[in-house]
Amino acid sequence: MEVLVQAAETSSANMQIAVSVQAETVAELTDSDFSDSDFSIDEGDDDLFDEYIDFGVDEEEQEEIDDEPEYVLEDEDLDLSREEEENLKYKFSAFNAKVDMDSPIFRVGMVFADVKQLRQALNAYSIKNRVEIRKIKNEKTILEAMCKPGCPWLLKAGLDNRTRGFVIKVYAAVHKCQKAWELKALTSNFLTKFFIDEFRDDQKMGLGTFSRKVTNELHITVNRWKLARARKQALKIIHGDEDEQFSKLWDYGQELGTCNPGSTFLVSTHVVTNEQYPMGRKCLKLVYWSYDACKRGWLQGYMPIIFADGCHMKTKYKGVLLTAVGIDPNDCIFPLAVGWVEVECTSAWEWFLTTLRDDLNIINTSPFTVMSDKQKGLINAVIKVWPDAEHRFCVRHIYQNFHEKHKG
Incomplete structure (x- = not known):
């Protein structure tokens, strides 16, 4: 029994010697010149730690949230709970007509203000990509659009009670058809709205210059009569109806x-x-x-x-x-x-x-x-x-x- 006690005392003494040696080694390796007192907390300043540290944040949970895939969406307009958002297969994003109308990009869950805005976006998409889009169903509550026969491109949209807008529910974005040079969607009204700013800058623009701008922007050719109607409508918008102005x-x-x-x-x-x-x-x-x-x-x-x-x-x-x-x-x-x-x-x-x-x-x-x-x-x-x-x-x-x- 005495032998065991002596062995324990000896091991304890050896551990104390090892700890003291390790402390001295750390002290030798530490350079006091690199310490910055501005970031150290003085004695009695524990309230700063309690004030600025959020103990309710779980770092592991935060990392998991940051690593979520892109298709898991959080729509602030829906005000859904966390569990309901996790059950969604896609998140909703609003279509901004002022920015997205020039070159529309569709995806499942995109929200439009109404069916008219979606129709305008489909026309702009058809002209920008030079594809003929056909509207199979074109009603106030539902819209279905397809490309040429044999092309897998498909879009289905309808009213959504959660967003109170027109939402794309099915979308296949792949085209396997040839580009078209003549499109029904390319009307004089579309050209007027698309190039209205060009005519504001140059109200004396000729039809030749206008035709080259259309070809460069939309990569499509337009007949001269349609260009003339578009220019006339654009100038009428800029100047207003002169007959009506004189009558007032x-x-x-x-x-x-x-x-x-x-x-x-x-x-x-x-x-x-x-x-x-x-x-x-x-x-x-x-x-x-x-x-x-x-x-x-x-x-x-x-x-x-x-x-x-x-x-x-x-x-x-x-x-x-x-x-x-x-x-x-x-x-x-x-x-x-x-x-x-x-x-x-x-x-x-x-x-x-x-x-x-x-x-x-x-x-x-x-x-x-x-x-x-x-x-x-x-x-x-x-x-x-x-x-x-x-x-x-x-x-x-x-x-x-x-x-x-x-x-x-």
Whole structure:
């Protein structure tokens, strides 16, 4: 028994010696210069550890969640529990028409706002991939589309109560058919919507340039008549319906007097007879309008100078837009009045300048200076209507006229 006790004491002593040797070795290998006290927790700072460490997070469970396959989806719009989400075979993703419509990519579970949006996406997909998509069932609650006979491409979609949208339920994305050069989905309306921004940048785009853009973007050829209809619709969207706009002039004048009392709005018409209207038809002749807020602001803090100029309108009904602007105390352009006439001539400028003078209640024109280009009708009108005012000419227009007549 004594032998066993001595053996135990000896082994215990040997273990203490080994631990002390190991501690000394670790101390020799540790470099105090590499320690950073900024990240060490001082004594009594245990509350920092409790405050910033989340004891409810299981690292192993978090790693399992991060390793989930892509087809396990979490749709925030559904508000499903974790168990219900795990039972789903796919997750739902919304179709963004502003981004995805240019080059649609379908997949099972994709949600559309309604069946109309899905139809538009199918047309865009058909044109972008040059395949003829046929709609076997095309109803409000269900849509089934197939490709050519013998091609395995298939899409089935319908209403979904969970997402309250139109969801793709079956989709086979493989095509085994040849590309098509003529597609029914490629209509003038589609070309108008697809290239509307191109026409906003270049409203004078020719049909040849438009055809090359269609070929480069969609890799398909379109006949000239369809391109012409698409361009006409695009310009109509950009400019608006001019007939409708002219018909609303009286409504605009009434609204102007209601919103800004004291404003001036004058419209003059004349009767025109032709083969289409043998009894005569009222046509627009003159328009003048000015805002009361601009008139009062200019009269209270104006510089005695008025700039007059005309701009030829290149719309369907042509005409000339006459403008009169001043300068405010900050040397910025200050609008005074705008007019529209059929032709820029002496009588048109006399009418506009006379209306402007009476509208501003100007009796003595000697303190004022009128600046313009050297348009003959405007020069004669200023001499007649503003006889005592100084008439000066714009240096930029003088330079352009000089440069046209004296090259180099």
